[in-house]
Amino acid sequence: MIPPQFDYVRPANLDEALAILRDREGAKVLAGGYSLLPLLKLRLASPEVLVDIGAIAGMDGIAEVEKGLHIGGRATHRSIHENAAVKARYPLLEDAAAGIGDPQIRNWGTMGGSVAHADPSADWPAVLIASRAAINVRSAGGDRWIDARDFFIDSFQTAIEPNEILTEIRVPAPGANAGGAYAKLERRAGDFSTVGVAVQLNLGADGQISAVGIGLTAVAPTPFAATDAEAILMGATPDEATFRRAGDAAAAQSSPTTDAHGPAEYKKAMVSEMVVRALRSAVSRARKQA
Ligand SMILES: Cc1cc2nc3c(=O)[nH]c(=O)nc-3n(C[C@H](O)[C@H](O)[C@H](O)COP(=O)(O)OP(=O)(O)OC[C@H]3O[C@@H](n4cnc5c(N)ncnc54)[C@H](O)[C@@H]3O)c2cc1C
Numbered sequence: 032m033i034p035p036q037f038d039y040v041r042p043a044n045l046d047e048a049l050a051i052l053r054d055r056e057g058a059k060v061l062a063g064g065y066s067l068l069p070l071l072k073l074r075l076a077s078p079e080v081l082v083d084i085g086a087i088a089g090m091d092g093i094a095e096v097e098k099g100l101h102i103g104g105r106a107t108h109r110s111i112h113e114n115a116a117v118k119a120r121y122p123l124l125e126d127a128a129a130g131i132g133d134p135q136i137r138n139w140g141t142m143g144g145s146v147a148h149a150d151p152s153a154d155w156p157a158v159l160i161a162s163r164a165a166i167n168v169r170s171a172g173g174d175r176w177i178d179a180r181d182f183f184i185d186s187f188q189t190a191i192e193p194n195e196i197l198t199e200i201r202v203p204a205p206g207a208n209a210g211g212a213y214a215k216l217e218r219r220a221g222d223f224s225t226v227g228v229a230v231q232l233n234l235g236a237d238g239q240i241s242a243v244g245i246g247l248t249a250v251a252p253t254p255f256a257a258t259d260a261e262a263i264l265m266g267a268t269p270d271e272a273t274f275r276r277a278g279d280a281a282a283a284q285s286s287p288t289t290d291a292h293g294p295a296e297y298k299k300a301m302v303s304e305m306v307v308r309a310l311r312s313a314v315s316r317a318r319k320q321a
Pocket residue numbers: 059060061062063064065066067068084104105130131132133136139140141142143144145146147148152153154155191195196197198221222223224
């Protein structure tokens with residue numbers, strides 16, 4: 032459990048960090064360290080240099096603007112959970128943040144680190160997919176925005192290049208009559224998800240579902256959008272029968288594996304159930320806004 036040797040740098044600003052990533056072969060970003068350090072100790076990663084982004088000012092802020100929420104790449108799970116705008120208008124984010132690990136992990140772990148690490152069982156990716164968030168990555172040569180739905184390529188693999196830093200995540204404003212919820216099935220409190228379902232939706236003036244995003248955690252090699260369920264829900268009356276049909280469609284689109292968390296068939300059944308629960312909660316929250 033002793034990590035391999037590496038150099039350690041703690042640049043004072045983003046430009047300096049990006050120059051190191053450009054110039055040094057085998058450089059890797061270090062944020063909270065809760066995913067990276069175990070990999071080093073198990074010798075599953077052996078970077079030449081760790082670029083600690085902890086001293087870079089302005090990367091940990093959360094700001095609400097008219098168009099939505101701007102979350103710095105180094106914002107911690109805890110700072111998101113405790114943010115007043117999140118509590119008031121982004122219940123999907125509040126739900127997800129509350130269920131990540133334990134207080135120590137929420138104190139140090141970051142949204143950017145979780146998203147860049149792309150563990151299929153991590154909670155934020157499905158939330159960003161459901162919310163149709165955009166992710167900013169920056170290199171010494173400039174920056175680009177990536178749709179969360181295009182960001183996760185495979186297990187532990189994203190669209191980020193080795194010379195890029197994830198600097199910001201933008202979650203669109205929920206709009207009128209909006210509701211969101213994250214339903215997480217875990218073996219014990221604080222565990223990674225066995226199944227996680229993120230729902231963000233709006234109700235129209237007629238009470239029908241006018242917009243909906245659903246992201247699934249831990250039931251495929253990557254987090255993904257349950258597009259078949261979304262298609263069933265769009266324009267539909269938000270009743271139990273529709274929720275069940277959407278849940279079954281999401282289960283059919285998932286491809287969980289049998290592991291210590293349970294057999295694949297059990298997980299599929301749980302996808303169906305957790306989609307129904309997340310929809311109930313999201314719709315109830317949207318109705319309270321109306
Ligand atoms: C016991 C335990 C329980 C946990 N439970 C949960 C849980 O229930 N749900 C959940 O979602 N997660 C859980 N986690 C994971 C935890 O949330 C991690 O903190 C998170 O996944 C990684 O964030 P970090 O800031 O620690 O990143 P780090 O460990 O520092 O980095 C992770 C990876 O991302 C890269 N990286 C980090 N930041 C950036 C950036 N800004 N730009 C580019 N690359 C970057 C690093 O190079 C590294 O490859 C758990 C972890 C532990 C140890």
